[in-house]
Amino acid sequence: MEGDIYANKEIFSHLGKGSKTRLPKGQNIDMDMEIYANTDAKELNGAPSCHVDPSAQTGAESSSAPHRWPQVLLAVLCLILLCGLVALGVLYVEKRNKSDSLEAQNRNLSVFLFSVEQKLAGTERNLEELLVKHRNLLKNFSDSASKVCTECANGKNYQGKCYFSSTEKMTWIQSRDYCKSKGAHLVIIHNKKEQDFVHSTIEETRWIGLSDRETERTWRWVDNTLLSQTNTTFWWQNEPDNWIGGGDPNGEDCASMGDHNGNLNYWFDASCEKKKKCVCEVELFRSDFDL
Numbered sequence: 001m002e003g004d005i006y007a008n009k010e011i012f013s014h015l016g017k018g019s020k021t022r023l024p025k026g027q028n029i030d031m032d033m034e035i036y037a038n039t040d041a042k043e044l045n046g047a048p049s050c051h052v053d054p055s056a057q058t059g060a061e062s063s064s065a066p067h068r069w070p071q072v073l074l075a076v077l078c079l080i081l082l083c084g085l086v087a088l089g090v091l092y093v094e095k096r097n098k099s100d101s102l103e104a105q106n107r108n109l110s111v112f113l114f115s116v117e118q119k120l121a122g123t124e125r126n127l128e129e130l131l132v133k134h135r136n137l138l139k140n141f142s143d144s145a146s147k148v149c150t151e152c153a154n155g156k157n158y159q160g161k162c163y164f165s166s167t168e169k170m171t172w173i174q175s176r177d178y179c180k181s182k183g184a185h186l187v188i189i190h191n192k193k194e195q196d197f198v199h200s201t202i203e204e205t206r207w208i209g210l211s212d213r214e215t216e217r218t219w220r221w222v223d224n225t226l227l228s229q230t231n232t233t234f235w236w237q238n239e240p241d242n243w244i245g246g247g248d249p250n251g252e253d254c255a256s257m258g259d260h261n262g263n264l265n266y267w268f269d270a271s272c273e274k275k276k277k278c279v280c281e282v283e284l285f286r287s288d289f290d291l
């Protein structure tokens with residue numbers, strides 16, 4: 001058999017591996033199959049075909065060792081890639097958490113900002129209203145100051161107040177309204193010094209800001225304070241007597257300093273319909289007196 005194998009190899013060597021030869025009498029034989037057939041036959045006949053030369057085996061192991069490096073390298077690369085993926089996953093979760101936290105903070109800030117904007121808008125509206133009021137007050141003050149200055153140019157000052165008399169005789173109501181039109185009010189007398197000062201400014205009877213028109217015998221000043229509160233009166237003898245003999249059925253409900261006989265340093269009640277000049281009073285640094 002061994003001889004046949006080598007014989008076939010000699011034949012095939014010059015024909016080439018994998019080629020076919022044409023045998024006599026028209027038989028084509030696959031040469032590879034013939035070789036393997038011969039080899040198998042040799043092994044079956046007990047030839048030492050499975051014997052491995054130790055030197056050859058050592059050479060095979062040493063030659064297969066380098067083929068493991070790509071596998072090891074591939075495993076290392078896979079491990080690195082896996083670690084990278086895990087790290088990316090962790091980073092993604094952290095970023096996602098931070099993003100959610102920032103979004104929540106952003107929403108809270110938006111709500112807070114909206115609230116601040118609303119308050120700011122309210123404050124601006126209040127400021128505009130205050131500015132309007134301030135302008136109106138300045139205008140009123142300017143108008144009042146202008147009126148007061150005009151009247152006080154011919155009046156007299158006493159303890160920060162200006163006193164001036166009307167030039168025309170009027171009823172008590174007309175006198176009250178006249179003083180108001182000048183940014184002042186009918187004079188209110190709080191003490192003896194003020195009484196004496198007003199007395200020094202007049203040469204005949206004048207209306208003052210005192211009456212009991214609303215309730216008989218309850219005398220009130222034009223600022224609505226009760227006469228009893230000031231605890232200072234300068235009535236003449238039996239005054240006030242609410243005398244009805246003068247022709248006014250309501251009697252006498254308005255107070256004047258002096259009467260037709262003089263007596264200018266005393267008070268008299270008289271008919272409010274009588275016409276007299278009046279004394280007005282205004283604080284020089286205050287124009288918001290509202291009667």
Ligand SMILES: [Ca+2]
Nearest residue numbers: 212242252253
């Ligand atoms: Ca009266």
Ligand SMILES: [Ca+2]
Nearest residue numbers: 241242252269
């Ligand atoms: Ca009287």
